[in-house]
Amino acid sequence: MTEPIARCLGIEEGAPCTDLATITLPVPLCTHHQMQVAMAIVPEMLASAASLAKRAPLPVAVDTQTLRVVTKAQTAQLDLAGVHGARVYFIRNGDRIKIGYTTNLRNRLDALCLRPDAVLLLLEGGKLLEGSLHRHFAQHRVPNTEWFRYVEEIKTYISMKLNGIPIPASRSGHIDETKAQEAVRIAGFHAGPKGEVLVSREGLLQAIRAHAGNGQGVHLADILTTLHQAGLPGYWTVTALREACVAHGIPVERQLKIGRRNRPGIRIDALAPTVG
Structure with a gap:
């Protein structure tokens, strides 16, 4: 037995x-x-x-070297065959996410009693990258563990890495003025009072129409990807985009099912009266 x-x-x-x-x-x-x-x-x-x-808590302030390591990290392929090169993993369990490194992901998953689909992101790197990520997300860390609260900032980092979107070498609140000025010259973007980049209502509507096509709606994450490619700085997150839509009178649903995904999005039939 x-x-x-x-x-x-x-x-x-x-x-x-x-x-x-x-x-x-x-x-x-x-x-x-x-x-x-x-x-x-x-x-x-x-x-x-x-x-x-x-043990002193990790500082929330992130130094330049730490930020450089975090932003330049490269994604890695899922490898469950056995021993492999050092990988930093983001493994989710409920509303917590573990950020650590391993040279045998299968053994680590077995030790955590989790399935492979719990791995949300793998990056090339070892202890240096792990430590940098721990400092970068220190404010969300469960004290004295490698577990973090699965918050919007971590979700955005994972999404941008998976979609190949460059992550800016500055956090929200520390705006890169050069990038802001470049974005201002792109149609639909304009500068805010502190040099931050804002998106016009018409610019948002154009992006929504482009993604929706003949469909019933579009997810904010998909719109954000297009806006990033058009020059919108990377410090714009799904949360910032949602707030911009609401400010422009564009209704946003917290959970909109499109295909198999259920995420924040915009329903086209709800948008029609706004588009006018």
Whole structure:
């Protein structure tokens, strides 16, 4: 009979334990042996707890070198054959995502008890890239773990990498003025009060019409891809695009099903009165 696999059900800092239990059956111990186990384990556990307590949180501010490593990272192919070169993975489990590196993705997935479709992104790189990503997304990190909240910023990073969209070497709020001025010269874009790039209502409607064709609607992510290719800076995210549409009186649905995908989008029949 196959012995069942035991798992730890503990939760630390909001993230589930991902290690398989090494003991699957009860082990009764006498008082003498209980003391031996305690003497062997408790000092080490206390030392580990003290180390975590003293560990300084990663800074939210991102230095130039870190940002360069994160933006230049190249995507890698899914490889479940065994040992391979160093890869940094983004593995999702519910509303959490694990960012780590491995040289054997199959073993890592087995250890996490997750399926291959949980891998949302793979990048070429090892510990340097992993550390850079941890610092880059530090504000979303579950403390003292490799798990992060699956927030819009991480979703956008994954989407841009998968779609080959260049990621700007600046965050929202630190606008690249040169790129902004270039985008201003492209039809439909104009400069805001701080030099940021804004999209005109007509520019948005043109992009919506181009994607919708004879269909019933279009996802914001698809529109955003076209606008990025037209020169819209990469710091524009789906959230920013949604806010721009609402500001221009263009109705947006939080979940619009097109094909097999259910994402924020614009329904054409709801748009018709607005287009006028």
